[in-house]
Amino acid sequence: MSARQASPIAFFFPSMRGGGAERVMVNLADGMLARGMAVDFVLAAAEGPLLSAIPSQARVTVLGSRRVLPCVIPLARYLRRERPRVLVSSMSHANIVALWARALSRAPVPVIVTVHNTLSVTTRKASGGWVWPHLIRAFYPRAEGIVAVSKDAADDLARTARIPRHRIDVIYNPVITSDLRQRAAQAPDHPWFAPGEPPVVLGVGRLTRQKDFPNLIRAFAELRKRRPARLVILGEGDERPALAALIAELGLESDAALLGFQDNATAFMAHSSVFVLSSAWEGLPTVLIEAMAAGARVVSTDCPSGPREILQDGRLGALVPVGDHAALARAIGDALEQPNGSVPPEALVAFTREAALEHYLRLIEGT
Numbered sequence: 565m566s567a568r569q570a571s572p573i574a575f576f577f578p579s580m581r582g583g584g585a586e587r588v589m590v591n592l593a594d595g596m597l598a599r600g601m602a603v604d605f606v607l608a609a610a611e612g613p614l615l616s617a618i619p620s621q622a623r624v625t626v627l628g629s630r631r632v633l634p635c636v637i638p639l640a641r642y643l644r645r646e647r648p649r650v651l652v653s654s655m656s657h658a659n660i661v662a663l664w665a666r667a668l669s670r671a672p673v674p675v676i677v678t679v680h681n682t683l684s685v686t687t688r689k690a691s692g693g694w695v696w697p698h699l700i701r702a703f704y705p706r707a708e709g710i711v712a713v714s715k716d717a718a719d720d721l722a723r724t725a726r727i728p729r730h731r732i733d734v735i736y737n738p739v740i741t742s743d744l745r746q747r748a749a750q751a752p753d754h755p756w757f758a759p760g761e762p763p764v765v766l767g768v769g770r771l772t773r774q775k776d777f778p779n780l781i782r783a784f785a786e787l788r789k790r791r792p793a794r795l796v797i798l799g800e801g802d803e804r805p806a807l808a809a810l811i812a813e814l815g816l817e818s819d820a821a822l823l824g825f826q827d828n829a830t831a832f833m834a835h836s837s838v839f840v841l842s843s844a845w846e847g848l849p850t851v852l853i854e855a856m857a858a859g860a861r862v863v864s865t866d867c868p869s870g871p872r873e874i875l876q877d878g879r880l881g882a883l884v885p886v887g888d889h890a891a892l893a894r895a896i897g898d899a900l901e902q903p904n905g906s907v908p909p910e911a912l913v914a915f916t917r918e919a920a921l922e923h924y925l926r927l928i929e930g931t
Contacts, residue, residue, distance in 0.1 A: 581612035674931035676709035716869030738920030763837030771801030786893035
């Protein structure tokens with residue numbers, strides 16, 4: 565093995581606060597470590613519930629800032645000192661900082677930036693979001709690799725930031741791992757999942773505007789008028805107080821629960837009656853793939869981007885318009901009437917860890 569090959573593959577994150585991008589890279593790191601590669605996690609701040617998910621064999625470097633922009637200089641120092649084989653970053657602000665730090669360090673370290681959301685939507689929703697397409701247009705072309713997690717997200721990135729489409733690789737998230745079935749077999753620690761209880765409708769994700777859980781709660785209120793059911797939402801975020809208030813306003817306190825972040829969300833998915841993705845926008849929703857792999861019936865909004873690709877234009881699960889709680893309620897009710905049925909394994913092969921790992925390693929070799 566050459567010195568270059570022995571150098572670590574470094575992943576740069578603001579924190580490990582529990583988003584899909586962090587889970588994706590933890591899965592990739594596990595696969596790389598299993599092949600004998602060295603892996604570094606470089607964090608702006610050592611925060612978040614997924615800190616414990618970082619593999620014990622990986623080295624962790626904390627740059628000591630709760631904000632990403634001040635990490636430019638300490639990240640440049642890390643690159644000069646450690647000379648990793650490649651630096652893989654996730655999320656727009658971290659991607660820009662990674663490219664600035666590499667330029668400042670003058671270290672010959674390739675950078676791969678990854679895009680986990682739909683840029684045109686995130687920039688429209690964010691305060692000061694208008695600046696991001698300009699920064700991305702200026703700096704992403706300096707990366708040795710640009711990765712989007714779905715075809716629609718790649719097309720949107722090319723269109724919004726005016727980056728040549730051929731510069732962008734599409735690599736689906738490595739969601740399905742060898743231990744998923746084992747995690748799915750565990751019983752959720754909640755009495756609503758016991759045999760004989762009413763069916764449970766499940767949502768999973770950060771409690772943010774993007775996930776549009778108010779839409780799911782309103783849809784559940786419509787569903788409950790017609791049949792007994794319960795709603796469980798897993799995740800934490802700034803929207804928790806507003807969601808709790810909406811549940812109370814609609815009189816759902818006895819049948820809807822916000823259970824916070826759960827280490828094994830897969831077990832809840834496997835034992836739910838229907839998994840629902842209610843998002844207003846995504847990049848490639850890993851929870852939807854995970855729920856399908858766990859054997860759950862699924863319903864999703866037809867949001868940009870990812871659900872239509874994952875569900876094969878609705879053949880593997882219902883797609884409903886974004887923000888339409890009445891349509892979502894009807895689709896959930898229809899799903900509850902369907903027999904349980906697993907998705908054909910071949911429909912999920914592209915989302916396995918091995919498929920993503922092979923693609924990432926080819927891209928790394930190419931740098």
